Amino acid sequence: MPALTSFVTYDASHPFSLENLPYGIFSNASNPNRRAGVAIGDLILDLCALSKSTWFKDTGIDDPTILQQPTLNALIALEPGVWAKFRAFLQSLLSSSSPLSKASAEEKEQLFAARLAPSVQLHLPIEIGDYTDFYSSIEHATNCGVLFRGKENALQKNWRWLPVGYHGRASSIVVSGTPFHRPCGQILPPQAEEPVFAPCKKLDYELEMGFVYGGSATKPGQRLSSSEARKHLFGCFLLNDWSARDIQAWEYVPLGPFLSKNFCTTVSPWIVPLLALEPFKAPQYDHQPALLSYLEDVDGYNFDVPLKVEIRPAQASGEVYTTVAKSSVKHTYFTPAQMLAHHTTTGCTMRPGDVLGTGTLSAPGTEGYGSLLEKSEGGKRSFRLFTATPAVKVGSQGEVLVDGKDASSWIDANSVERTFLEDGDSVRMTAKVEGDGFCIGFGECEAKILPALP
Amino acid sequence: MPALTSFVTYDASHPFSLENLPYGIFSNASNPNRRAGVAIGDLILDLCALSKSTWFKDTGIDDPTILQQPTLNALIALEPGVWAKFRAFLQSLLSSSSPLSKASAEEKEQLFAARLAPSVQLHLPIEIGDYTDFYSSIEHATNCGVLFRGKENALQKNWRWLPVGYHGRASSIVVSGTPFHRPCGQILPPQAEEPVFAPCKKLDYELEMGFVYGGSATKPGQRLSSSEARKHLFGCFLLNDWSARDIQAWEYVPLGPFLSKNFCTTVSPWIVPLLALEPFKAPQYDHQPALLSYLEDVDGYNFDVPLKVEIRPAQASGEVYTTVAKSSVKHTYFTPAQMLAHHTTTGCTMRPGDVLGTGTLSAPGTEGYGSLLEKSEGGKRSFRLFTATPAVKVGSQGEVLVDGKDASSWIDANSVERTFLEDGDSVRMTAKVEGDGFCIGFGECEAKILPALP
Numbered sequence: 063m064p065a066l067t068s069f070v071t072y073d074a075s076h077p078f079s080l081e082n083l084p085y086g087i088f089s090n091a092s093n094p095n096r097r098a099g100v101a102i103g104d105l106i107l108d109l110c111a112l113s114k115s116t117w118f119k120d121t122g123i124d125d126p127t128i129l130q131q132p133t134l135n136a137l138i139a140l141e142p143g144v145w146a147k148f149r150a151f152l153q154s155l156l157s158s159s160s161p162l163s164k165a166s167a168e169e170k171e172q173l174f175a176a177r178l179a180p181s182v183q184l185h186l187p188i189e190i191g192d193y194t195d196f197y198s199s200i201e202h203a204t205n206c207g208v209l210f211r212g213k214e215n216a217l218q219k220n221w222r223w224l225p226v227g228y229h230g231r232a233s234s235i236v237v238s239g240t241p242f243h244r245p246c247g248q249i250l251p252p253q254a255e256e257p258v259f260a261p262c263k264k265l266d267y268e269l270e271m272g273f274v275y276g277g278s279a280t281k282p283g284q285r286l287s288s289s290e291a292r293k294h295l296f297g298c299f300l301l302n303d304w305s306a307r308d309i310q311a312w313e314y315v316p317l318g319p320f321l322s323k324n325f326c327t328t329v330s331p332w333i334v335p336l337l338a339l340e341p342f343k344a345p346q347y348d349h350q351p352a353l354l355s356y357l358e359d360v361d362g363y364n365f366d367v368p369l370k371v372e373i374r375p376a377q378a379s380g381e382v383y384t385t386v387a388k389s390s391v392k393h394t395y396f397t398p399a400q401m402l403a404h405h406t407t408t409g410c411t412m413r414p415g416d417v418l419g420t421g422t423l424s425a426p427g428t429e430g431y432g433s434l435l436e437k438s439e440g441g442k443r444s445f446r447l448f449t450a451t452p453a454v455k456v457g458s459q460g461e462v463l464v465d466g467k468d469a470s471s472w473i474d475a476n477s478v479e480r481t482f483l484e485d486g487d488s489v490r491m492t493a494k495v496e497g498d499g500f501c502i503g504f505g506e507c508e509a510k511i512l513p514a515l516p
Numbered sequence: 517m518p519a520l521t522s523f524v525t526y527d528a529s530h531p532f533s534l535e536n537l538p539y540g541i542f543s544n545a546s547n548p549n550r551r552a553g554v555a556i557g558d559l560i561l562d563l564c565a566l567s568k569s570t571w572f573k574d575t576g577i578d579d580p581t582i583l584q585q586p587t588l589n590a591l592i593a594l595e596p597g598v599w600a601k602f603r604a605f606l607q608s609l610l611s612s613s614s615p616l617s618k619a620s621a622e623e624k625e626q627l628f629a630a631r632l633a634p635s636v637q638l639h640l641p642i643e644i645g646d647y648t649d650f651y652s653s654i655e656h657a658t659n660c661g662v663l664f665r666g667k668e669n670a671l672q673k674n675w676r677w678l679p680v681g682y683h684g685r686a687s688s689i690v691v692s693g694t695p696f697h698r699p700c701g702q703i704l705p706p707q708a709e710e711p712v713f714a715p716c717k718k719l720d721y722e723l724e725m726g727f728v729y730g731g732s733a734t735k736p737g738q739r740l741s742s743s744e745a746r747k748h749l750f751g752c753f754l755l756n757d758w759s760a761r762d763i764q765a766w767e768y769v770p771l772g773p774f775l776s777k778n779f780c781t782t783v784s785p786w787i788v789p790l791l792a793l794e795p796f797k798a799p800q801y802d803h804q805p806a807l808l809s810y811l812e813d814v815d816g817y818n819f820d821v822p823l824k825v826e827i828r829p830a831q832a833s834g835e836v837y838t839t840v841a842k843s844s845v846k847h848t849y850f851t852p853a854q855m856l857a858h859h860t861t862t863g864c865t866m867r868p869g870d871v872l873g874t875g876t877l878s879a880p881g882t883e884g885y886g887s888l889l890e891k892s893e894g895g896k897r898s899f900r901l902f903t904a905t906p907a908v909k910v911g912s913q914g915e916v917l918v919d920g921k922d923a924s925s926w927i928d929a930n931s932v933e934r935t936f937l938e939d940g941d942s943v944r945m946t947a948k949v950e951g952d953g954f955c956i957g958f959g960e961c962e963a964k965i966l967p968a969l970p
Binding site: 191192194197218219220224227228229230231232233234236240242243245246247248256257258259262282283284285309312313314315316317318319320321322324325326351354355356404405407408409410411412413512515 | 645648672673680681682683684685686687694697700701702704710711712713716736738739763766767768770772773774775776805808859861862864865866867870966
């Protein structure tokens with residue numbers, strides 16, 4: 063499929079192409095009200111302004127006030143057919159042949175905002191009624207299992223039968239760019255008999271994707287099949303399920319993670335419609351043993367969207383990020399639709415705007431660790447983060463030189479060690495998939511760690 | 517303290533005294549809009565109507581629209597000092613010496629609704645952002661521990677150090693009177709190697725109290741001490757954390773209960789202000805080992821509010837309920853304020869309307885089991901429920917006669933066996949505490965079990 067072309071110009075590697083059109087909530091200096099927008103290139107199409115303009119016709123959305131809310135919930139609550147029609151309308155409106163391309167500068171100024179202008183603030187795009195976090199990457203579950211129980215018993219007996227999950231804390235979810243304080247809590251020090259109250263020493267991230275439930279709410283008791291569930295998935299965003307490993311280890315028996323996960327959960331500001339990810343389907347896992355029939359989904363699929371985690375250590379001079387993990391959304395043993403279907407089996411009510419996190423998306427191999435728990439083997443192995451950008455050259459003898467020094471002495475002088483995160487560190491997650499002449503990107507999911515409050 | 521007297525007449529055993537004044541959300545035939553009300557005797561004072569009347573002055577609430585909402589959240593979000601002032605205003609307005617007592621019948625008709633009128637509907641009184649469930653009764657935790665791990669290891673190592681809790685599902689919470697379908701889910705049959713998908717066979721209740729967070733939201737990272745936390749507890753209601761034990765047993769490793777708890781959680785419709793429970797303080801537990809200082813609360817206390825669980829079996833002719841448990845709110849090892857304080861330690865944001873469930877409130881002794889898991893020892897011991905009301909008499913020889921028969925043959929003919937709940941059973945929880953010439957009651961927390969959906 064060749065790239066679509068828009069009158070908004072951007073290059074083929076740009077994350078916010080006409081094929082993407084992610085939804086967000088923004089405000090800026092010219093209008094401090096939170097309102098819906100669609101990212102296209104370096105612009106934001108203001109959906110609130112659009113809904114009040116003459117361009118708003120044949121959109122599939124009968125009620126323009128749906129686009130005049132401070133969250134996307136009303137839009138997300140529409141039926142999937144309406145999402146598709148509205149997306150087609152937007153793609154046409156923004157295409158290079160659109161009459162809008164010939165509109166006056168003044169008219170365009172009313173409809174578009176400069177996305178990267180300093181006054182632009184991106185807000186949490188949805189009001190989240192309930193947030194569920196799964197544990198669906200077989201690599202992650204295996205890595206954790208090996209750490210805690212050894213290789214023989216890495217996966218618990220139920221793991222291949224159902225998407226293991228738990229309820230997260232909706233109030234913990236904040237938008238990318240919101241710093242947070244290192245959490246304090248009860249920790250059992252090594253070899254100690256009694257816990258202490260102290261700042262977390264094993265602060266970790268978890269690389270996840272959050273899927274947003276849309277369409278009408280389910281009725282109490284209503285079960286969705288996997289194929290019905292698939293239609294209810296509106297879109298997704300990056301999700302960092304920050305975790306305090308030492309607090310978690312002490313508190314989690316027998317009811318699961320609680321305070322170790324509820325202090326902050328960062329999401330990227332743009333919700334990428336699942337319709338935009340259709341070209342990037344990946345086969346679902348070969349489920350062995352075979353799933354129970356209610357979970358089976360012969361037409362089911364995953365999404366192959368490459369993911370990256372980078373850390374900028376506190377000591378970095380400038381914007382120096384070191385990549386610490388690469389993975390993909392495809393590493394969920396159960397598809398997002400299967401997670402949602404399973405979620406409804408007992409009759410749990412789903413409401414538009416509910417979020418389903420995949421759990422840590424680890425890929426096979428040491429570069430695929432989606433958390434530091436895995437990367438540092440629970441704190442036993444350190445790794446290095448750059449504090450400066452190396453200028454690598456090959457010397458006259460063919461040796462690798464970095465700023466004129468040999469690589470290892472340069473690294474020693476320009477990097478720091480980590481096992482878990484330190485105050486001042488920033489973690490950035492990104493996701494971007496390349497199509498034929500275009501890209502679909504998710505923007506950034508980033509936050510900086512502030513010192514614990516006294 | 518002698519009883520307060522109201523111009524609304526009710527007897528000394530009435531649950532909704534002038535000392536109580538619980539808040540709820542109701543609608544009725546004369547006005548189908550959901551609105552706030554206060555229960556007094558067999559009437560509801562319509563707070564929405566009151567806020568628009570000439571009687572609304574010196575209430576402590578500056579903005580009358582706070583009382584014109586379809587939930588209590590705006591009222592609950594006010595500062596604790598305002599709750600106290602508004603409560604004092606209501607007690608004065610409803611007192612026997614109030615000028616309102618001499619108002620015209622027409623005027624009273626506008627302000628009051630008949631609470632028991634068939635058209636009155638009581639709704640979920642708050643919009644619940646997040647719902648947390650603790651595990652704070654030492655009797656319950658010990659009983660469960662003995663079942664699963666034996667007497668020696670009944671309490672896990674962390675249990676006496678911190679209030680163990682987990683995040684529940686806010687969307688699962690419904691108001692008393694809402695029937696629900698028996699959940700289906702994955703269950704590992706006894707001795708089986710592979711799970712099946714089937715209706716739950718071990719459907720259970722959990723007798724709990726839900727405490728409602730009020731006042732301003734905490735800031736991210738903000739920790740509340742136990743004494744600060746106490747001021748944020750607005751009120752409480754009965755909470756039945758329905759549980760599917762067979763689904764729970766298979767799914768809960770390692771992240772805790774999930775689908776086994778999110779299909780339905782029933783709460784009583786009236787929120788009793790904690791100010792009404794001040795006369796019923798009970799000493800907190802003697803914490804051994806001593807708590808870490810952040811949890812200490814020298815002025816802390818529990819509440820001694822007697823609780824009762826009754827079941828009306830499907831086979832009952834008429835309103836025949838058998839009492840299956842008696843307990844009290846005082847059986848939380850950590851006080852509600854300590855649970856809230858602990859909840860904020862990592863910096864988790866609390867918002868007005870958030871609910872903290874105590875966990876199953878079991879009392880010492882076999883009559884105090886707050887769940888059937890305990891009462892039936894996981895299904896091993898059955899108990900009987902009456903299907904008819906016995907008319908007990910003492911015969912001429914001093915023998916006990918029931919409807920003219922000896923007691924045991926009458927019971928055999930007029931009762932059924934249970935280990936867990938069956939379709940058509942109703943579970944009713946009530947709470948009522950007696951003061952000096954008055955009572956504080958909570959209304960009913962009841963629901964009926966419908967058959968599983970096909």
